Amino acid sequence: MMTRLQPPIPLNLPKTSVQPPSHISASTNDAGLLFRQKILHLQALNVNPQKALHQNPNFRCTPLSSLLSLEHYLLSLGLSRPAVGRILDMHPKLLTADIPRDLEPIIDFLLEEVLIPFNDLPKSLTRCPRILVSDLKTQLRPSFKFLVEFGFKGSHKINCQTTVLLVSSVERTLKPKIDFLKNLGLSDEEVERMVIRSPGLLTFSVENNLVPKVDFFIQEMKGDLDELKKFPQYFSFSLERKIKPRYRILVDHGFKLPLAQMLRVSDGEFNARLIEMRLKLAERSSLL
Structure with a gap:
């Protein structure tokens, strides 16, 4: 049985999420006009219509009301309208998603099993929109189980920063x-x-x-x-743009620094540290 966790504070959804935008007429029966209204609404969300139709041809037959319901649902999760547009543009498959069947189980999983706080949902989804198009049974749950058994639990449990690991x-x-x-x-x-x-x-x-x-x-x-x-964190720095250049500069001057001191600082701080070390070396040499 799925339960819905309620947000700690009422959501003030934009009016566009519950009312059709001004370019949409709710009363028309003209198929061509309805299709154009769908395209206009995609463009209003900054979703590329050509890309959307190419990657998800079924969207051509999807009612405009379904698109509006999808937008409303994503907004209700705390996502901003620009974020909704970016997510739909990245994953046009979502445009034909069935909310109760495809999306609600994933959100329930994040809230009730992974224990992502509701207020952190937008961060999780914007960092990794792919979660919304991943299979719950064959992808998300197995990865979550593996990660918990590996050590992502307690104070190190999966959070909005690390939910990206669930799609691996x-x-x-x-x-x-x-x-x-x-x-x-x-x-x-x-x-x-x-x-x-x-x-x-x-x-x-x-x-x-x-x-x-x-x-x-x-x-x-x-x-x-x-x-x-x-x-x-050594592995998160660019080998060609940071690790090699900084190491070789140090070697050229006869210096050595621990990895953290060599890599964590900005270019300006690194250069200042290098100058400081050179000055100290010069001072010591002058005393000999």
Whole structure:
């Protein structure tokens, strides 16, 4: 039995969510005009009609009232109208979704099983609209179960920042990242701590991100795995635009910094730190 959690405060929905916009006539029976009104409403939401019809041809036969009901439902979840438009433009499949069958079970899952607070729903959905078009039984629930068993529970439970992990396949996406880290010689507990501290690790490509960054860290930087355990956020920085340039600048000047100090700061702060280290080195040299 599905239950509906009520928001803590009344929703003040825009009038457009319950009343047809001015370009829509509720009384016309002309099929061509009704179709044009649908297109105009998509454009008002900043949804590309050509893209929508190409990716979801069934929308051509969908009543305008269904589009208005869908918009109203998404607004009732706390999404802004621009956010609704972006979500529909990204996933035109939603334009023909059956709300009770396709959407309400997913929202119930987020609220009642994942325990996302109602006020955080908009953040979860705007960060990962794909949740709304993912299969609950074959995708969302299995991934959630795996993540909870892995360690995303208690104070580290899935939240609006990490709901994006729910759309990742357990076998094709989540397990390969975890196995890669274990194959570096890290224990199960060490991998768990790294991933909990930096959940983005589970979203990065093994071939295009993890492998080249580990290779550079070990082969060129001669780094120690203990440093990666302390700073797993290393993998979230660009290898070509930040890691390599900053490391090589430090090497050219004979300096070394911990990963966090090398990468976390802005370019201005990094350059200021470099100048400071050079001045201190010059002062020490002058005393010799």
